[in-house]
Amino acid sequence: MNQYDIIIIGAGPGGLTAGIYAGRQGTKNLIIDKDLAGGLGREVPEMENYPGFDKISGLELVEKMKEQAIKNCDLHEMENVEEIIRTDDEYRFTVKTDKDAYQSKIIILATGSSHRQLNVKGEEEFRGKGVSYCATCDGFFFAGRDIVMVGGGNSALQEALYLNNLGANVTLIHRRGEFRAQKHLQDMIKKEGIKTILNATVEEIKGDMLVESVLLKDNETNEMKEVPTNGVFISVGYMPHTKLAYQLGVTLDESGHVIIDKSQKTNIDYVYAIGDVCIGLKQWVVACGEGAVAATSAFEDIQN
Template sequence: MEKYDIIIIGAGPGGLTAGIYAGRQGTRNLIIDRDLAGGLGREVPEMENYPGFDNVSGLELIEKMKAQAIRNCDLHEMEEVTEIIKTDDDEYHFTVKTSKDEYKTKTVILATGSSHRHLNAKGEEEFKGKGVSYCATCDGFFFQGRDIVMVGGGNSALQEALYLNNLGANVTLIHRRDEFRAQKHLQDQIKEAGISTILNATVEEIKGEMLVESVVLKDTQTGELSEHPTSGVFISVGYIPHTELAKQLGVELDESGHIIIDTDQKTNVDYVYAIGDVCVGLKQWVVACGEGAVAATSAYHDLS
């Protein structure tokens, strides 16, 4: 059974940064991810607020970070962590079981991220992959020249609406509140691009025969229903944190289900740290990277 000083679970921006910092501090560490490195970061069409880049796609940045990480640590992609067991060992405090192997480690950094939140609208599951999508960069190409709706009001929703518009789709933004939550510069870009918006509306049903043909909207102020024709429904309404492993370890969560951490990224469980979207705090790429650096350094000091 291989032994490590630090095992990082999740290879998103935070996990990769933690691996870089941990390796440069001289520790033996491993990053494990059940998918490809990058997680939801791979889906970001473009960022204009990441330091050092005027404009960069999530996939491009992930590939750069991955190349840097594997120079400093081991990286296992497509390997799911199924269980973390506390041990009685005074040095190696945990056994990490995966779909492929078992490992011993002195510390664990949880960078398990989150997944797309669903609308739970009628027809959503039925038309998934048939016009319903949660990833503009994955599926946007297929909707060039077609009418589509983007549901959501945060940064991600507006970024993806702009991306889809640039691809040549005819985009309408739908948001349940009377104003968007996204940063002002994104709202300004939506106006400049001439993207249509429908505020104070929720998607109650997604309709069609073989493929999506329309959505039923409910006015949140009057309760009135209306039908809006569309070929595609792109959904960006938040994320659900992946805390299954945290719960196994007895890690404390807040009311929203996110991991509670201190300023050193420590959880309430000794030698367990957490970073990124699974934690309480601002959901931003640069924040996850900073937290990864802090967690790796905290783990290093706790092992010294």
């Protein structure tokens, strides 16, 4: 069975950074991801707040980070971790995947998150038929067409701007009276003349073979209104992937996120967590910082 000093589960920005730092410390390390490296970061259409780049897409930055990571550690993409078993040996953990099994002294959980759903009628029925959670994946198909973007955070406004640039006729819908996104993004929405509907929730997504409209509820008057649209893009937050954390006995907070200390340690010895699976700010640069901290702290654990 292959043995490693550190196994990092998840190859998003945090996991890749942890791999870079761990490898440069002289340890033997493995990153495993059930998908392609980058996670949800691959979907970011454009970033203007990542240090060192005026503008860069998530996919472009992922590829740069991946190239750097594989110089410093092993990377296994498209391999799903099914179980982690704690042992009393020097290699404290056995990691079982759908392809192989590995042993490790340290585990870093970088399992990330997935798109939160609206959980309304028609959402599942029209997934891939007008309902999407990824503007960079599907936006091209909606050039020149009417779409609604649901959400009020940074991601929702970034994707609304991206879709608008593709030539889609975008309407931004948010359940509150004001957006939660950065002022810069809100100013851009106004500058581009993107239509907004505030204090409204999507109650149903309707259509025949494809999406044709959304049913909106005015949260102030309870009035219902049907809005024609060819597509519904949803960006209303994320659900942390904590199956493996729960399996290991890691403590979670009320929202289901992993609780960590300033060294990224969980309540389980030699188990760390970083990125979107943890409590804290959901930002690319934060995940990278946490990856560096976790890898450095893990190295100190190995040395002791």
